Amino acid sequence: MKICYYPGCTLKNHAKNFEDSTICALNTIGVEVEELSRWNCCGTVFSLTTDDLIHHIAPIRNLIRVKEANYDKVMTVCAMCYNTLKRANERIKSDPESMDILNNFMDREEVQYDGDVQVFHLLEFLKDEIGFENLAKKVVKPLKKLKIASYYGCLLVRPKEIGLDDMENPTILEDLMETLGGKPVDFPYKTECCGAYQTVDRPDIIADRTNRILTSAKDRGAEMVVVSCPLCAFNLDQRQKHTVEKYPEFKHIPVLYFTQALAMALGCPEETLRFDLNFIDPKPILKERGLI
Amino acid sequence: MRINLSRKKIRNSFVDKVQELSGQNLLACYQCGKCSAGCPAVDEMDILPNQIIRFAQLGLKEELLASKAIWICASCLTCNARCPKGINIAEVIEALRQILLRNRKDHLKVEKLSDKEKEDIPPIALICSMRKFTS
Ligand code: SF4
Ligand code: SF4
Numbered sequence: 073m074k075i076c077y078y079p080g081c082t083l084k085n086h087a088k089n090f091e092d093s094t095i096c097a098l099n100t101i102g103v104e105v106e107e108l109s110r111w112n113c114c115g116t117v118f119s120l121t122t123d124d125l126i127h128h129i130a131p132i133r134n135l136i137r138v139k140e141a142n143y144d145k146v147m148t149v150c151a152m153c154y155n156t157l158k159r160a161n162e163r164i165k166s167d168p169e170s171m172d173i174l175n176n177f178m179d180r181e182e183v184q185y186d187g188d189v190q191v192f193h194l195l196e197f198l199k200d201e202i203g204f205e206n207l208a209k210k211v212v213k214p215l216k217k218l219k220i221a222s223y224y225g226c227l228l229v230r231p232k233e234i235g236l237d238d239m240e241n242p243t244i245l246e247d248l249m250e251t252l253g254g255k256p257v258d259f260p261y262k263t264e265c266c267g268a269y270q271t272v273d274r275p276d277i278i279a280d281r282t283n284r285i286l287t288s289a290k291d292r293g294a295e296m297v298v299v300s301c302p303l304c305a306f307n308l309d310q311r312q313k314h315t316v317e318k319y320p321e322f323k324h325i326p327v328l329y330f331t332q333a334l335a336m337a338l339g340c341p342e343e344t345l346r347f348d349l350n351f352i353d354p355k356p357i358l359k360e361r362g363l364i
Numbered sequence: 365m366r367i368n369l370s371r372k373k374i375r376n377s378f379v380d381k382v383q384e385l386s387g388q389n390l391l392a393c394y395q396c397g398k399c400s401a402g403c404p405a406v407d408e409m410d411i412l413p414n415q416i417i418r419f420a421q422l423g424l425k426e427e428l429l430a431s432k433a434i435w436i437c438a439s440c441l442t443c444n445a446r447c448p449k450g451i452n453i454a455e456v457i458e459a460l461r462q463i464l465l466r467n468r469k470d471h472l473k474v475e476k477l478s479d480k481e482k483e484d485i486p487p488i489a490l491i492c493s494m495r496k497f498t499s
């Protein structure tokens with residue numbers, strides 16, 4: 073099986089651990105990944121004002137690229153890309169007038185866009201196309217009951233029309249962690265926003281949120297947290313540095329991309345897991361369990 | 365806070381503009397407060413999400429456009445998810461930010477970020493922040 077993949081910018085630099093672990097995991101289960109040969113940043117956020125059509129151009133152009141590559145579906149891994157591409161697609165599909173305006177604006181594109189590309193997330197692919205029960209058979213290094221809290225943040229689950237699971241109580245990540253042999257830890261902050269882009273000019277707010285979210289996960293017994301968004305990862309992992317400055321009693325906890333846990337369980341070599349890019353080093357706990 | 369209400373304010377073009385940009389019917393709100401109850405950012409807000417809707421209904425343009433809250437909201441959409449009247453509060457707040465941004469009142473001063481910050485902060489955060497906070 074071969075799938076078309078849209079990486080987005082952050083997976084090519086700060087979140088290279090997200091990309092490398094994704095690709096190794098998919099290859100290991102026999103899925104070939106074809107990255108779009110040409111793509112642009114999706115713009116990160118979906119424009120919420122009714123008249124702001126221009127900002128839907130960036131995501132829609134990427135969907136045109138998918139058609140040019142002869143696919144009718146595209147996989148995203150970053151939660152923000154997923155949300156922005158899928159929402160822009162739904163937005164113009166439900167409004168033919170705006171679709172015409174955009175097509176007229178993009179008059180140098182050779183392909184006309186009719187909303188005919190489907191955007192899906194890696195998690196949906198694993199659950200619906202591969203099936204967790206089949207995935208379980210490919211696990212060579214079960215996670216040995218490692219206690220894992222799954223953090224969804226906002227964009228995988230909201231708004232409801234776009235979300236890939238229940239909006240208030242999603243479980244897809246926990247189900248995946250269980251499939252991999254881990255022990256999912258439920259906690260009340262799994263869909264509470266980490267503060268997102270406030271991290272640029274208000275890292276103090278992020279310190280508050282990170283403290284609240286991670287302390288809650290730890291109080292419920294978590295030994296690590298998994299995420300699906302490079303911005304969540306930055307706020308919950310790298311910003312632990314600010315968090316401990318503001319809250320000296322705060323205790324560090326490793327934050328991994330869910331794909332790092334996945335690739336590890338599937339037996340991918342350590343160089344594809346790229347733990348060197350995680351700020352709080354997960355290696356001590358993983359070594360303790362004999363996982364690396 | 366002292367607030368003056370008048371028929372003129374309630375019927376001014378600001379209310380229409382907010383409704384048009386957000387695509388929301390402000391009068392649908394019955395002030396249950398669920399949006400504020402679930403908002404993770406209320407600690408930092410001077411006007412809470414349900415109050416933003418009330419202020420917008422009443423055409424309190426100056427108060428809204430000077431508020432800190434509209435820049436603290438991170439468009440996490442929790443309020444939208446919880447509103448029993450189906451109002452998209454986040455869209456209303458976006459409309460308020462857009463009214464300022466479209467008049468070149470940028471909130472983020474990109475030039476004030478140090479080289480170190482620009483290097484450490486991933487593009488996903490910088491692009492996001494610029495999209496939300498600059499014109
Ligand atoms: S959301 Fe990010 S990582 Fe995803 S493409 Fe857009 S900017 Fe880049
Ligand atoms: S960065 Fe924060 S805002 Fe994004 S999805 Fe992650 S939780 Fe929400």
Ligand code: SF4
Nearest residue numbers: 393395396397399447
């Ligand atoms: S939840 Fe909806 S109805 Fe209730 S106060 Fe907020 S906007 Fe108004």
Ligand code: SF4
Nearest residue numbers: 403437438440441443
């Ligand atoms: S979108 Fe804004 S107002 Fe609504 S809950 Fe999130 S931070 Fe609060």
